[in-house]
Amino acid sequence: ELEAVIFDLDGVITDSAEYHYLAWKQLCDELEIPFDRQFNNNLKGVGRMASLELLLARGTRSYSPEEKASFAARKNEYYKKLIARITPDDLLPGIDALLSALHEAGIRTALASASRNASAILGYLGISDRFDVVTDPGALKKGKPDPEQFFLAAELLGVPYRNCIGIEDAQAGIDAINAAGMLSVGIGGYLEGAALRLSSTAELSLERLREAFFRR
Ligand code: B16
Ligand code: MG
Numbered sequence: 001e002l003e004a005v006i007f008d009l010d011g012v013i014t015d016s017a018e019y020h021y022l023a024w025k026q027l028c029d030e031l032e033i034p035f036d037r038q039f040n041n042n043l044k045g046v047g048r049m050a051s052l053e054l055l056l057a058r059g060t061r062s063y064s065p066e067e068k069a070s071f072a073a074r075k076n077e078y079y080k081k082l083i084a085r086i087t088p089d090d091l092l093p094g095i096d097a098l099l100s101a102l103h104e105a106g107i108r109t110a111l112a113s114a115s116r117n118a119s120a121i122l123g124y125l126g127i128s129d130r131f132d133v134v135t136d137p138g139a140l141k142k143g144k145p146d147p148e149q150f151f152l153a154a155e156l157l158g159v160p161y162r163n164c165i166g167i168e169d170a171q172a173g174i175d176a177i178n179a180a181g182m183l184s185v186g187i188g189g190y191l192e193g194a195a196l197r198l199s200s201t202a203e204l205s206l207e208r209l210r211e212a213f214f215r216r
Contacts (some may be wrong), residue, residue, distance in 0.1 A: 002213045003163040005102055006153045009113035011169030011186055014090050014125060023078035027071060030061035032057040045170030047143045049116045050071050086124035093202035099130045101206040108132045110153035114143055133157050150182060165209055183213055
C-alpha cells in the first residue's frame with residue numbers, strides 16, 4: 001500500500017539551483033575560479049562542502065580547512081540573501097495540487113533535501129505546514145547516493161520503506177531512493193534506474209504515482 005511520498009527540494013519543489021549558481025558564481029569570481037551554469041549542473045544534489053571541493057579543484061591554489069570553511073560560509077551568506085526573494089509563485093508546476101491530493105488521500109509527506117536551508121525555503125514558499133516530516137541533513141553521516149536520508153524520513157513517518165515513493169531530479173537521489181527499497185520517480189533529463197520518469201513536475205499526479213506503485 002502506498003503510504004508516503006518523500007520529496008527532494010531543489011529541482012522538485014522549487015528551482016533553487018539558479019540561486020546556488022549565483023552565490024557560487026560570486027565566490028568563484030572573488031577566488032578567480034572559472035564557473036558557469038553548465039558546471040553548476042554537476043552540483044545538483046551535492047552537499048555544500050562537497051560542492052566547494054569540486055569548485056576549488058578547478059582553481060590553481062590549495063587552501064587550509066579553515067579557509068575552506070570560511071569560503072563555504074561566505075557562499076551561504078550570499079545564498080541566504082538570494083533565497084529571501086522566493087515567494088509562493090516559485091513553487092514548481094503541479095506541486096501544490098499534488099500536496100493537496102496526497103493530503104486528501106491520507107498519504108503522508110516528507111522532505112529529504114541535502115540543503116541546510118530547506119526549512120527556510122519551505123517558509124518562503126508558504127508550504128512549511130504541508131510536510132509531516134522535514135529531515136535535517138546535518139543529522140546524517142552520509143549524503144545521497146547513500147539511502148540514509150530516505151530511511152530516516154520513513155522512520156520519522158513510521159512507514160515501511162517499501163510503502164514509500166521518492167521523487168528526485170538528480171542521479172544521486174534516484175540511486176539513494178532505489179537503495180532504500182522505495183519506488184523512485186525521476187524528474188527531467190535522463191535518470192538511470194528511475195521506476196517512473198517524467199519530463200517535468202507538471203506531469204506529477206497522484207494517479208500516476210499510484211499506477212507506477214501498483215505496477216511494481
Ligand atoms: P545548502 P537538494 C541540494 O538540494 C542542492 O541541489 C545542491 O546544489 C546544494 O549544494 C545542496 O542542496 C546543499 O545546499 O548549501 O543550502 O546546504 O536537491 O538536495 O534539495
Ligand atoms: Mg534536487
